[in-house]
Amino acid sequence: MDEQLFFKKLNSLFTSKEIFDFLRSLEIMSDTMASGALQRISEVEVDDNGLKNPEGVLENEVFRALCYQFEFESSKLSNTGLLNALQALIKLCIDPQSTLMASLLSEGEERLGKRQLTDKNLCALGESLLELEGPSFATLEQIMNCMQEKDMEKWSPREMVMAYKILQVTVREGEQYQDLLSRMNNITLTLVSQLSPKFTGMILNSLVVLHQTRAVPLVRALCKHSVKHIPYFTGDELVNVLEAFLYFGHHEQIFTEALETHVPKTIFTMHPQTISKVMQYYCRKMILSKPIFDAVAEGFISRADRFTTDQIAGCIIPFGTLNYLPPSASSLFRKLETVLHAHLNHFQPHTLLHLLHSCVLIQRYPLNFLPKIFSPYFLQQLQAQPPGLDRTVISQLTQLFVTITLECPFYEGPKLHPKYQVKAFLMPYSSLDVHLLKRVKTGLLYLLKKRIYFATEVSTPYFCTVDIEIKLDEEGFVLPAAQCEEVHRRVALCVDGQNRFCVNSHSLLGEEAIKRRHLKLLGYEVVQIPFFEIESLQNGRKMAEYLHKKIFPHTYRLRC
Numbered sequence: 001m002d003e004q005l006f007f008k009k010l011n012s013l014f015t016s017k018e019i020f021d022f023l024r025s026l027e028i029m030s031d032t033m034a035s036g037a038l039q040r041i042s043e044v045e046v047d048d049n050g051l052k053n054p055e056g057v058l059e060n061e062v063f064r065a066l067c068y069q070f071e072f073e074s075s076k077l078s079n080t081g082l083l084n085a086l087q088a089l090i091k092l093c094i095d096p097q098s099t100l101m102a103s104l105l106s107e108g109e110e111r112l113g114k115r116q117l118t119d120k121n122l123c124a125l126g127e128s129l130l131e132l133e134g135p136s137f138a139t140l141e142q143i144m145n146c147m148q149e150k151d152m153e154k155w156s157p158r159e160m161v162m163a164y165k166i167l168q169v170t171v172r173e174g175e176q177y178q179d180l181l182s183r184m185n186n187i188t189l190t191l192v193s194q195l196s197p198k199f200t201g202m203i204l205n206s207l208v209v210l211h212q213t214r215a216v217p218l219v220r221a222l223c224k225h226s227v228k229h230i231p232y233f234t235g236d237e238l239v240n241v242l243e244a245f246l247y248f249g250h251h252e253q254i255f256t257e258a259l260e261t262h263v264p265k266t267i268f269t270m271h272p273q274t275i276s277k278v279m280q281y282y283c284r285k286m287i288l289s290k291p292i293f294d295a296v297a298e299g300f301i302s303r304a305d306r307f308t309t310d311q312i313a314g315c316i317i318p319f320g321t322l323n324y325l326p327p328s329a330s331s332l333f334r335k336l337e338t339v340l341h342a343h344l345n346h347f348q349p350h351t352l353l354h355l356l357h358s359c360v361l362i363q364r365y366p367l368n369f370l371p372k373i374f375s376p377y378f379l380q381q382l383q384a385q386p387p388g389l390d391r392t393v394i395s396q397l398t399q400l401f402v403t404i405t406l407e408c409p410f411y412e413g414p415k416l417h418p419k420y421q422v423k424a425f426l427m428p429y430s431s432l433d434v435h436l437l438k439r440v441k442t443g444l445l446y447l448l449k450k451r452i453y454f455a456t457e458v459s460t461p462y463f464c465t466v467d468i469e470i471k472l473d474e475e476g477f478v479l480p481a482a483q484c485e486e487v488h489r490r491v492a493l494c495v496d497g498q499n500r501f502c503v504n505s506h507s508l509l510g511e512e513a514i515k516r517r518h519l520k521l522l523g524y525e526v527v528q529i530p531f532f533e534i535e536s537l538q539n540g541r542k543m544a545e546y547l548h549k550k551i552f553p554h555t556y557r558l559r560c
Contacts, residue, residue, distance in 0.1 A: 001026055006033050010040050016053065019044070020062045031081030034066055038088035051093050058092075071100040074107040079117060082107060083124035090131045109139055115146065119155070122146055123162045130165055140166045152183060157191050160184065161199045164206035171210060185215040192221045197229040201237035204244035213248065223252045230258045235274040242281045251285055264295035272307040275299060276314030283318035286509070288502040290326075293319065297326040301335050309347045312339060313355045320358025322502050323510040333364050340369060349381040350393065357396040360403040361510030363517075367411055370404065373397075374414040391422070398422050402462045403514065406521045424465055432457070432467060433497025433531070440468065440495050440529055443543025448478060455481035464518050468493035470551065491551060492524040497531050506532065527551055 006029065013019050019041055023029075029037075041063070045052050057063055070077070070085050077085070086104045094101055108125050111117055117125065126143045129136065144166050147159065155163070163184060171177050188203060195203065204222055207215055226233075226241050233241065245251065263270070263278055275296055282289055300307070300315055307315065316336060319325070326332060336359075340347075347355070356366045356373060372378055379397075383389045401416035437456065444454050458466040471479040474488040500512045508516075519526050527550055537543045 001029065001033075003030065003033060007036060010036060013040065014044055016041050016045050016057050016060070020060055023062050023066075031070075031077045032084070034069070035081045035084035035088065038066060038085055038092070042088045042091040046091055046093075054093075058094075067094075067100050071103045074103045077107070079111065079121045082111075083121055083128065086128045087124060087131075090128055096132050109136075112139065112142055112146065117146070119147070119150060119159055123158050126162045126166055130169060137170050140170050144170070148180070153187055155187070157194050157196075157199050160188055160191060161202050161206075164203055164210070168206045168209045181210060181212060182214075185212060185218050189218050189221055192218075192225050195222075195225060197232045197234075197237055200226055200229055201233065201240040205240040208244050208247045216248070216250075219244065219248045219250050220252075223250055223255055227252070227254050227258045230255075230262045235271040238274055239277045242277045246281060246284055256282070256285070256287055256289070260289050260291050263292050267295040267299040268302065270299070272303070272311045272315075276307075276311040279315050279318045283321050286322065286503045288322045288324055288505055288507055290324070293322075293324055294326045294328070297328045297332045301328060301331050304335050304339050307339075309343060310351060312336070313347070313351045316355055317358040320361035320510045323362060323508055323513045325362055329364075333359070337366075337368070340366075344369065344372065349378060349385060350387070353382065353393065353396055353400075357400050358510065360400055360407075361514050363407070365404065365408050367404070367408065367413070370400075370411070371413050373400065374416050376417075379417075379420060389420070394420060394422050398463060399514070402518065406462060406518055422463060424459060424463055431499065432495065433499065436497045436531055436534075437467065437495050439534065439537075439543060440493070440547070442540045443537075443547050444468070446540040446544040447547055452480045452482070453478050460519070460522055462518060462522060464515050464522070466492045466519065466524070467495040490524050492519045492526050493529055493551070494526060495529050501530075506530070 006026075009022065010019065013022060019037060023037055041057060045057055051057065067089075070089075074082065082104060086101075086108060089101060089104070090096075105128075108117075108128075112122075112125060122143050126140065129140055129143075144163065147155075147163055167177060167181065185207075200222055204219070207219065212218075223245060230238070245255075259278065259281075263275075267275070278292065279296060282292060296315055297319075300312075304312070319332075344352070352369075353373065356369060359366055366373075379389075382393060387393065397416055398421045401421065404411050441454075441456065445451060448454065453470065455469045456467065458469040460466060469481065470491040470493070471481060471483065471487045472489040472491070473479055473486045476489075479487060494512070494516065496508070496512070500509055501507060502509065516526050516528075529547075529550065534543065534546060537546055
């Protein structure tokens with residue numbers, strides 16, 4: 001039968017039974033046709049869970065006859081027939097240790113050694129070896145050496161991807177492949193527009209594994225190229241892309257905007273790991289996307305039972321970090337509580353602490369789970385597992401305890417032992433902007449005349465730090481900052497730089513929102529001095545006028 005007609009008929013068949021019946025009707029076929037039949041069987045019979053009907057395929061007499069010929073006549077096969085059959089049999093989960101697979105692999109390696117394989121053949125052999133567990137590093141390196149003998153600038157996208165994947169597997173610590181990688185990165189930059197969604201994700205993944213932190217132009221180009229592929233990425237491909245952008249610290253607004261359009265449309269079919277990675281991306285970039293967060297909340301409510309504990313934490317923690325409650329918040333946190341009751345002991349200790357800490361940032365109090373968190377056994381678990389009881393972990397424990405103490409005074413359960421409490425919270429995302437503080441101090445000095453009338457970075461009994469504190473007596477006189485008697489009012493100025501807000505937003509981060517709540521509960525009058533209100537003030541006098549209106553909207557007096 002003519003090969004063209006054969007493949008046209010083969011591609012119109014959609015079950016292994018139809019394919020086997022078709023093959024029985026043929027008296028003779030080439031090895032290319034036979035390997036093509038194996039490939040078509042693997043396409044229709046293999047899904048994400050593996051081979052759908054192992055017995056119906058592997059025990060079929062036609063299949064066994066094909067395998068017999070491939071095993072015992074491997075030396076007579078064309079390169080295409082040999083390598084296509086190898087790829088199909090790997091996909092069909094044939095035992096790599098079987099005599100059939102050993103025969104095909106041995107023949108492929110022999111032809112490789114004799115330099116009988118074309119560039120396309122080299123890619124096919126490399127792909128097959130990478131699919132096998134524990135591939136031969138020596139053979140992969142030999143493929144790489146053969147590929148380097150060709151003109152790299154003439155490599156196809158498939159060949160370039162294969163080279164990256166081989167290096168990803170074979171490069172070991174201390175080996176000097178950076179010159180080769182630099183050349184590949186530069187040439188790949190010219191191929192970006194030709195890359196499919198699959199190849200885009202694979203190259204980005206390789207750049208991460210190979211620590212190509214200097215390939216910034218390539219990463220930037222791949223990021224822009226990824227925008228048009230977002231609707232077509234598989235879940236794993238999108239995860240690879242997001243992990244690469246997180247690793248390289250890269251961010252393109254058009255990419256995040258495209259995600260914002262795509263994710264809400266597909267949230268109910270998207271894999272939980274992909275959803276979790278999307279949320280991690282927005283959280284790490286400090287981007288509050290209400291459409292995505294709202295969609296993720298709805299998706300979690302409807303499919304929470306499909307999420308692992310890490311995926312649950314990955315989806316919920318960003319709500320607290322970025323200080324956002326979706327419209328479905330009540331249903332979201334009821335569902336979370338149900339899941340926690342059912343699977344509490346399955347969470348890793350640090351993951352559970354981080355999750356519950358993020359809840360209190362947005363006033364969702366995990367009272368039912370605090371006895372476990374504050375128990376000596378749980379604290380020992382935290383200490384025993386990396387990163388142990390480091391400053392961040394202790395800060396989370398302390399803030400959880402302080403929040404319950406201040407905001408839930410009716411709580412009568414176990415408390416956090418003092419030895420696990422810090423004297424000041426570690427604020428990983430929103431440290432004080434010293435340049436902005438200096439400008440505000442200059443304005444206050446202009447306004448209040450003397451430095452003694454305000455204090456900076458003042459500690460409070462419940463471990464919050466006040467950026468600037470001003471004290472007033474009962475009659476409204478401003479008192480010296482060091483004076484402790486006759487203090488009737490305390491004003492806390494929050495000097496908020498850009499790092500205390502979500503990106504391109506006036507929305508405070510969760511750790512800043514909770515700080516303001518606590519300062520108010522401690523009796524402070526909280527006055528916010530955000531960067532976007534003062535960045536246009538050019539001198540001390542204008543700053544003083546602004547501060548006067550913010551702090552003393554009616555009047556003020558100094559106690560001399």
